[in-house]
Every structure is written in structure tokens, then in C-alpha cells.
Amino acid sequence: MKVEFVFAGFGGQGILLMGRVIAQAAMEEGRYVTFLPSYGPEMRGGTANACVVVSDQPVASPIIDHSDVLVAMNQPSYEKFGPLVRGGGLIIYDSSLVQARERAQVRQVGGAFTEIAGQLGNTLVCSMVAIGRVIRETGIARLETVRLQVQALTAKRPELTALNLEAVERGYNEQEVQR
């Protein structure tokens, strides 16, 4: 088993955080993982992306050329990384911000992550909503493992724990928009 993920979107959407949570949860469940962030001016609001590889075997290259799963949080990311998803792969996109196109041999799942985050009171948790959807669609880690990761991440700001957990669960349970 080896799954190559690309997480992509705007800087500030929590793209790198999303990759970290998934990588860390998979590691907790005994997988080999690598997490490779893009690290440039993204932090200040450009585009951000992260590659995560989860495998039963030690990971040779953390640098990937094609992905099995793309999580696209904005249109430019969908356009840039969508064509690099392998046949049989999966694209999960934020339907609040991305207009998806027909794509043969790739399953596409949209979720209104940003809109749901807004309903919860803070659009910044859109990445947490997306994480919920990612683990439901891919089974890469259990919901409970991710919950523990989120609790650990927010340990220093406990007032944020409940909101982030709720966001993950909303993403996990939301009815899917599939094409």
C-alpha cells in the first residue's frame, strides 16, 4: 500500500496543516510517512501545497510527480495539480471555490468546506472540514486518530479544540457531491 497525496490551495487556508495532520495520523497508525511542504512566500498569501506519501514500506522519494489523491482548495490548484492525478485516483475539492470539470478515470468529490466552516463561525477551519472528508473518502486514518491529533495541535489554545473537532466531524459526515 502506497498513497501519494497533494494538498493545494491559498496560503492561509491551512493547506500545510492539513498535510501534517494526515501524515501524523497515518504515522500514529503505524505507516511510513513523508510530508514535504512548499516553503516560499506562500505563508504570506500566495499558493501553498504539500506532498504527503503514506506507505507500508519505507518511502524512497518524498518528491512526487503524480498523485493518487489531490485535495484542491482553490481553482488554480485544481487546474495545476488535477491533470497530475493518476487514473483510478481521487480529487477532493472545495465546491465553495472550485468549479470541477469532467475527468475520465478519476473520481471527484466536492464538499462545501469553506461554506461549512463559515456556518461553524470561522472560515479558517475549512482545512479541518476537508480533513474529515479526506479520511472518510480514503480511509487513510481513523476518525479517532485524527481527533487525537487535532486535540494535540490545539492543546495550547483549548478554546479552539471544540470548533476544530466539530469541523472535522462535519466534513466526515457531510452528504457528498459527487461527479
Add this chain to the structure above:
Amino acid sequence: MAGNHALAEGAIQAGCDAYFGYPITPQNEIPEYMAARMPEEGRVFVQSESELAAISMVMGAAVTGKRAMTTSSSPGISLMQEGISYLCGCELPAVIANVVRGGPGLGNIAAAQSDYFQAVKGGGHGDYHLFVLAPASVQEMFDFAFWAFDLAFKYRNPVMILTDGLIGQMMEPLTIREPSWPRATPVSFDARDWALTGAAGRPPRSFKSLFLGDGVLEAHNAKLQAKYARAAATEVRYETVATEDAQLLLVAYGIMARVCRETVDRLRARGIKAGLLRPLTLWPFPTAWLAAHAAQFAHILVVELSCGQMVEDVQLAVQARTPVSFYGRAGGGIVTCQELTAVAIERLGIKETS
């Protein structure tokens, strides 16, 4: 844990007494981590006013027999070259990490391997060598910190950990433990018989790299060269993958070795027998292994994130026994497995029908 944090924690666990550094991307996580952790351990952290000051502070700590370290990235390492030459001339132990970014000049902040020449051929003035270690994973960033201090004290010579922005920024699982490989014999960090510790009850000592007396510098250089020859004979470390039956040998270090490792699998899946040589020490270089094995390969392909630097050391070792070619990108481009697989097939002159 991220590579830069792993290197910093590795240095702390390896007994680093004092860290001096000046910020530069993509290694800022190291001084940031050290700023928090070194005081916790009751050790020294100083953010210096410049790279020149940082390397001079390293020298100041080193003369007292302490385990001193600095880190920077390419332009900052260039500024440190004078101090590095002095450390070698004075025979002082120190660990310097270069988290390489694109050059020349200020270049950019993308990962690169374009400081190879500077690291392994000297960089500063005079006849000297640094030990140059090339980690390829987050675990090795941690482990090699121990190895670096070992070598620095065993030979009383600076050691450079040559890494890049990708390894510095990427996260992988890390096991915190005292590593055994690739370290050699246990090394004593007891510096009482050479360091400046206060001369009460013993003759005074001094460290200098200025030798004006007739023949004195020549003798000093002969002594240094004998030390480098001893090190070259005993400290070379490398890793090979599937080289026994390989027709194509890939040679790469650091992050590019990870890409090459996967490319070996992809090529073999297509029936092309590929293997990999990954130097862990760039100085001393695995020249002897290449000289002994070169003739068994049809082609040797050196892959770097530069315009071609280590390829020269491979060519020197191979001595035209086998065709050697180079593939690389510099300035921000990353070589992917897909790209490299196509290049390897083209270099072997294989016509694939698909």
C-alpha cells in the same frame, strides 16, 4: 519532525555546548529551535550580529574545548569561509551545517546542491578539507549531528553537514536515540590536554594559524595533509542499492538520492537493471569504491540539484573506465522520478516501444 528541527535536536542530544547563528532562509527553524532549547539545557545560544561573528564565536568556543556549532544557508556560508579556513589552520573542532539554497549570489530560497565544490574542495583559502556529511532523511539529520561532533573531535577539524531546503523543511518520523551507524569508534570529548582552560599549573597554550618561521608552515601543512590522508583512509561512508547486477549506476547524495532510490525501482520494474551509489561522506569521497566497481557498469549517471559538481569527483574516480554523464537542475527545479527514468533510458540508448 522537520529536518531542520531534527538536526537541532540531534546536536543537543550529541552534547552541543554552544550554538551561534544568524538568520537566513531556509534554515531559520534551526536557530529558532536552538533559541528555545539551548537555555532549557543550560547551554549557550547566541544570535550573532552577522555570519562572520557567528563563525568567530564558534572559534572562540572551540578553543576552550567546547562542542560548538553554527548553521546557515549558502550566502551565509560564503561569508563564513575565512573563519572556516582559520578553524582548519588552528586544528579546531566545530560543526557547521549548510542548508543549501539556490545560487550564485543571493540566488533564491529553493533547495539546491550547488555548494558541493565550496564544501568539499575547500571554500576558503589554503590547503585544507572539511569532513562533509550528506544526510538524506530527517532521521539522518538527527543521527549525523552525533557523527559530525565525533569526527570534529577525533580529528580536531571542522565538519560540515551539507543539506538542503527540502530535507530541512520536510517532515518524517524520527526516533530519538543515540545512533550507532555511521559513527566509528567511540570518541573522547575530553579536551583537557589541548584546550585553553586556564594555564594554572601547566605551560601556557595558544592557537594560531600564522606561521612565519622558516619551514614552520610547510611542516604544519605536512601534518595537516597526513591527518587528511588518515581520515580519507578510514572515514569514507556510502550506501549502495542493487549495484551487483546493475548495468546503469546512479550516483546521488542527499535529497536526490531519495529520488534516485525510487527511480531504481521504477527502472527495474521496466526490466532495466539500475543501481545506486549514495555517498554519505562527500569528503572523503568513495573514490576507491568507484574505481574498483566502475568497469562493471555500462553507464554511470550522476544526478544533482546543480549544474554538475559531484560529477567531476565521479569522473576522477572512474578514470574513463565507463561513460559518465550528468543530469541536474539548478535554481529551483526539482528532478522527479518520471523525468529521471526517461533520462536514464535515453542515456542507456534503449529504444522502448510502447
